[in-house]
Amino acid sequence: MLKTLLIACVALAGAVQAESRNPANQVEAAERAFAVDGLALGVKRAFLKHMAGDAIIFTPAPANARAFYESRAGDNGPKLEWWPAWVVAAKSGDLALSTGPSFFDGKPGGWYSSIWRKDADNVWRWIYDGGSAADPVSAPVQATPARKGPMSKTGEGSAAKAFDAVRAAETMLSQSAEKNAPLAYKTVLVADAHLIGPRGTRALLPTAITERLEQRPAAMTLTLRGGGAAKAGDFVWTHGEAAWSEGQKAVAAHYMHVWQRRPDGWRLIFETLINDR
Numbered sequence: 001m002l003k004t005l006l007i008a009c010v011a012l013a014g015a016v017q018a019e020s021r022n023p024a025n026q027v028e029a030a031e032r033a034f035a036v037d038g039l040a041l042g043v044k045r046a047f048l049k050h051m052a053g054d055a056i057i058f059t060p061a062p063a064n065a066r067a068f069y070e071s072r073a074g075d076n077g078p079k080l081e082w083w084p085a086w087v088v089a090a091k092s093g094d095l096a097l098s099t100g101p102s103f104f105d106g107k108p109g110g111w112y113s114s115i116w117r118k119d120a121d122n123v124w125r126w127i128y129d130g131g132s133a134a135d136p137v138s139a140p141v142q143a144t145p146a147r148k149g150p151m152s153k154t155g156e157g158s159a160a161k162a163f164d165a166v167r168a169a170e171t172m173l174s175q176s177a178e179k180n181a182p183l184a185y186k187t188v189l190v191a192d193a194h195l196i197g198p199r200g201t202r203a204l205l206p207t208a209i210t211e212r213l214e215q216r217p218a219a220m221t222l223t224l225r226g227g228g229a230a231k232a233g234d235f236v237w238t239h240g241e242a243a244w245s246e247g248q249k250a251v252a253a254h255y256m257h258v259w260q261r262r263p264d265g266w267r268l269i270f271e272t273l274i275n276d277r
Contacts, residue, residue: 023093024148027116030124031084031098031146038082042075052117052125058254060276062225062239065129078105082112083142086194086206088149088260088269090230094118097237097258097270099194099206100146101136108136111196111206113256113272115237117228127228128237130256132197132272134206149192149269152261155234162233166259167224169266170238174222181220181244182213188268190260197273198253217244222255234261242273252276 030050037046047069055065085100096116102109115128156162169188176184189195194206204211220242227238235258242253258270 022148023089023096023118024087024146024151026093026118027089027096027098027124028084028087028146030116031087031100031114034126035082038080043077043080044069044072044075047129050126051129052119052127055125055127055129056226056239057129058239058274058276060252060254060274062254080104080109081106081142082109084146085139085144086149087146088235088258089151090232090235091152091155092230092232092234095228095230095235095237096124097149098146099196099270101139102131103136108202110134110202111136111139111272113196113270115228115256115258128239128256130272130274132274133199133202134196135203138205149260152232152234153263155230155232155261157233159229159231159233162229162236162261163227165266166227166229166236166238169259169268170222170224170240170257173268174224177220177222179219181218182216185213185216185268185271188266190262190267190269193267193269193271195271195273197271197275198251199275217246217251220244227257235259236266 034050051065056062057065082102083100084098087098089096099113102112110131111134112131114126116124117127118124156165173184173188195212196206223241224238225240229236238257242255244251253273253275256272259266260269
């Protein structure tokens, strides 16, 4: 009996250690700690504490996040609350996506999206943070563990090769989107993808792919500007500019994409479209 109990305890300890080593679980923990600090320290101090030195935000053009937050006067803005609902990590455990609902002073905001990177000191820090329109009220409550996306079984072998492959995929997406944007996205999106933004789509959940594609403009222009890739070459994030027309009005936006190496090739698993002010 004692031997059986000891074996069970060892097995449980091993399972707990395995869970703690799972990069998606590590990123969920980092995101939740970031959110706790957001309430305890205020937005400015919390964002500076958890960001990488080369982190970017859109203002609306890509800007150094540290310089932006250091220039803020203080934390007199509304109370910001958020938590991770979906996390996807690279198989090399050095890059991940976290997304979930956000609220300002208890009122619905939208959905945030963050890219996290594990640095040389083994600390996870965010390197991109943004958010856009999606229904946060229907999201899982704060105490619900984040869903974890699948991890790739294979990659390109290096970050450089992966980024080159995704650059080619982005070029094809952009060329197709100029002719038929909904069809272009349908071709590259995975069934479990999440989409947030642009303005006017707040009533939709990020997982309402069909409904969101139905509200896409007929034609879009996408221009890649930067991003990064995981060491294993299985996970790439990109950012750039998006433009389309609504009647006689020209719309300018910025996008952030996450691509993952799936069994059938590189597929788009996430997009946020942020309308420029």
